Amino acid sequence: MNSSLQNQNARAKSLILKWFDESSQPPEMRGKLASGVDRFIDEIAKRASWSECMTVLLGDHSTPHFQASGQGWRADPCKKGLAVSTIVPGWGFGWRTVFRDEYVHNVLSWLGHYARQYVHRAHVAKVLMIAWERDRTVLHPFGSEGHFQRYGAITPPALPRTALSTAVEASVNCWGGVEAAPRSRSRWTRRNTFDPAIHQAVFHFLRARSLLSSGFELEALVAFDCVLQALQTIVWPRATGDPRRSRSDLIATLGLHQDDSQLAEHVYFLRNEFAAHAGGWRWWDTGEYVNDELMEKVSDVALRVLNSAADAEPTTRRISPEPDNWSDWLIESFPLLFSAIWFRA
Template sequence: MDVQVPLTTSAQKFKSKFCQWAQSNLPEHGTRKFTNSLDNVLMSHLFERDNDVQIIIRNLVDSKELSFSYKGEELLTAPDSRMENLYIGIIMPSWERGLRHICRDEHVYDVVSWFFHYASQYVARSRMIDVIASINLVYGRTCDFRGHKMIRFLKEKSNCKNSLELALKSEAVPIYKERLSSNERQLFYLIEQSNSLDPFVHRIHFNFLNSCKLLNSGFYEEAITSLDKTVDVIQQYARERMNINGSDNQRDLTLTAFEMSGEEKHQLARLYDIRNFFGGHPSMSKWWDFSEIFDEDIDQFFVAVKKVINRLMVHENSHRVVEKSPVLWSTWFLDNAMILWDAVWFERIQKNIR
């Protein structure tokens, strides 16, 4: 017998948004079937999928000689025997599986299955970004989860943790130390604290990692632009999650709330000015000499932004809105459906880009 529960407010809004999108983007005969199919997914399919999970093992790019092994509830890391790659294994929902028998119309199936594929992918990437961002904050390395190796398979939830460990051991050599170095203790603390399922945290990590990669590659103006984007997302977090609102002084109010010093606030106001002059528009002067003029500033900017990120993670951990370790992924989806809609679907792109 199908499991049915009342939809949450987020899920109701998601359903409305998705149906409106389908009316504008699917053939007419498909839109008539879309609502019924989506109802079946939300009211029944998601709960059935709680019995199974997907397991993914991937190697991280630029992870040579990272030798730590970490064991969390649904996340494992370990290096290979040559210390050439750090492998990461995660457990993720299987929402996109089994949709064919619900969505009989091919157009409906394509849209619904792709959305739930992207939604599951968001969860997987969030788990990996928690590790990659923590590595960056501790070791300064800019790893990437898009390595050359990926193992992916479906497993019953009841035995998934053993299966995850066995799958990781096929590629890596876990060595769990009794005594950790100070860097490893800090790293594990950050992995456990970071919650990239929250899109604010996810976007902060994404932009900060990009800024570090650009800086390492010598793209200084682009690095500054991406670094300022990081601060901008932090300001958005402060506005929505901390009720800090300012028309002309949002940055200053945000940094004050995170107890940044006067000098640090000045540095990040300067970051904004430099980003506008060199990154927001083609520079009218000294375009060749950017890195020489602002070399010391750039180092200070990165130190200050990293400090704000750490403080934001502490705040998010104490005032959590998006559950990091849900008991049931079906319930988590219904609570956060609109977060996923905004993060992974095409509606906003279609509205804002010609």
């Protein structure tokens, strides 16, 4: 093992043990967990041929009618909804024979589950944005139904294209087929939703639209502002000012208009005065500030910033959306991923 890989493994292990030390875990289990992490890292390296094809059915009141696909995912309409299938690493099963200790098994099997779940949701996030962009439909990534197929452990390994085709057939059998759908050419098919900042910004934008449709204007205002706040965690090259601290500096760095900066700062002001904190003045009259016209403008700005950030992401890429080796990808990106997938104590 080369020194770079050893350092990456040690860094991942130290982050897990740091979580252990800072949370209310049984002290006597530290040594067993440390040994378990070593086995976890060794095991995922052995699972290069293991994968899982996960499919969720999206849509309730409205069913988007489009087809979209990328490396490791595809979306196809069925009678009951939009079937989204993703290829994820085989980390969500088969841990009982690796870890005999119940505590170690509980922690590290969940780690494998959450990591492969993140890959799935990152792909689904693309489809959610395509649905909004195309039909102004807010879909929930969990879906109402689903199915899956595992490869490599018992069933022979399968190429992603083969596994996805098999998943489409299963979806038609489960939920019914429909006539051929137009293929989406959205930029979201290629944008990197594996970056936690982009991924989280998608979540906040869609949550804001859902809140707004239910009449929760103040809560939606906070969520729209959180789109920008999430994107500020990226260290942007050739930054104008300090985009990690200032909404207007982030917008200027992404090359958007000054009017967008002024509105973003106004939203941040309203968030702090009325929504995120208890304000000291005219709380009954927030409707005079947070009206339908303003909220649509805020939504447009948040979406433009999100789109621009997603298009600019390759200039500051922190995580690969199409890795050749998933175990290397997990260990190399572990500091970024661990904070995104693991619950804090």
